[in-house]
Amino acid sequence: GQQLNQSPQSMFIQEGEDVSMNCTSSSIFNTWLWYKQDPGEGPVLLIALYKAGELTSNGRLTAQFGITRKDSFLNISASIPSDVGIYFCAGATGNQFYFGTGTSLTVIP
Amino acid sequence: NAGVTQTPKFRVLKTGQSMTLLCAQDMNHEYMYWYRQDPGMGLRLIHYSVGEGTTAKGEVPDGYNVSRLKKQNFLLGLESAAPSQTSVYFCASSYAGGSEAFFGQGTRLTVV
Numbered sequence: 001g002q003q004l005n006q007s008p009q010s011m012f013i014q015e016g017e018d019v020s021m022n023c024t025s026s027s028i029f030n031t032w033l034w035y036k037q038d039p040g041e042g043p044v045l046l047i048a049l050y051k052a053g054e055l056t057s058n059g060r061l062t063a064q065f066g067i068t069r070k071d072s073f074l075n076i077s078a079s080i081p082s083d084v085g086i087y088f089c090a091g092a093t094g095n096q097f098y099f100g101t102g103t104s105l106t107v108i109p
Numbered sequence: 110n111a112g113v114t115q116t117p118k119f120r121v122l123k124t125g126q127s128m129t130l131l132c133a134q135d136m137n138h139e140y141m142y143w144y145r146q147d148p149g150m151g152l153r154l155i156h157y158s159v160g161e162g163t164t165a166k167g168e169v170p171d172g173y174n175v176s177r178l179k180k181q182n183f184l185l186g187l188e189s190a191a192p193s194q195t196s197v198y199f200c201a202s203s204y205a206g207g208s209e210a211f212f213g214q215g216t217r218l219t220v221v
Contacts, residue, residue: 094207
């Protein structure tokens with residue numbers, strides 16, 4: 001399957017700090033998605049990106065679809081304790097989605 | 110609006126036993142997917158369906174079978190469970206290929 005390189009693998013930050021994570025691939029995708037997963041739960045969609053260069057916000061979250069269509073990043077501003085969880089990127093092409101291995105975020109109050 | 114519902118939520122099987130995981134979606138989505146999630150490996154696609162009556166293999170299909178007899182349901186079967194199939198299984202659905210996918214709560218399966 002296609003490999004998505006997601007970094008960093010884990011982050012420990014102070015409450016109030018901004019967070020940035022990214023996903024890169026050797027393949028081109030038509031759609032980039034960002035999900036958050038809490039322990040024992042299924043992934044929940046945060047942001048969907050459909051066009052190269054697109055920059056989309058959802059509250060304190062901002063994500064961009066890279067110009068080359070091979071990468072995407074997610075920023076979280078002014079982190080709060082409930083931002084804790086694992087964040088996954090996903091690239092879609094054709095009928096399939098391919099997922100990164102996740103970024104584990106810990107927010108220290 | 111329930112979204113995507115998976116049953117059961119937990120199951121323990123003995124090696125060699127069979128079982129079926131059920132996924133139901135009420136969003137009238139054409140596409141449905143089964144993934145497994147293992148530590149450090151992210152989500153890997155097992156099988157998927159692009160519409161009622163169709164199925165296709167994903168990245169890790171061996172040891173699993175699926176059926177999509179009704180648009181709203183996607184069944185994942187294990188004919189002879191193996192310890193390597195211990196995992197958390199997620200079902201997802203989307204309106205079309207490459208559109209936003211919505212996930213169920215997961216089924217935690219342990220094969221002993």
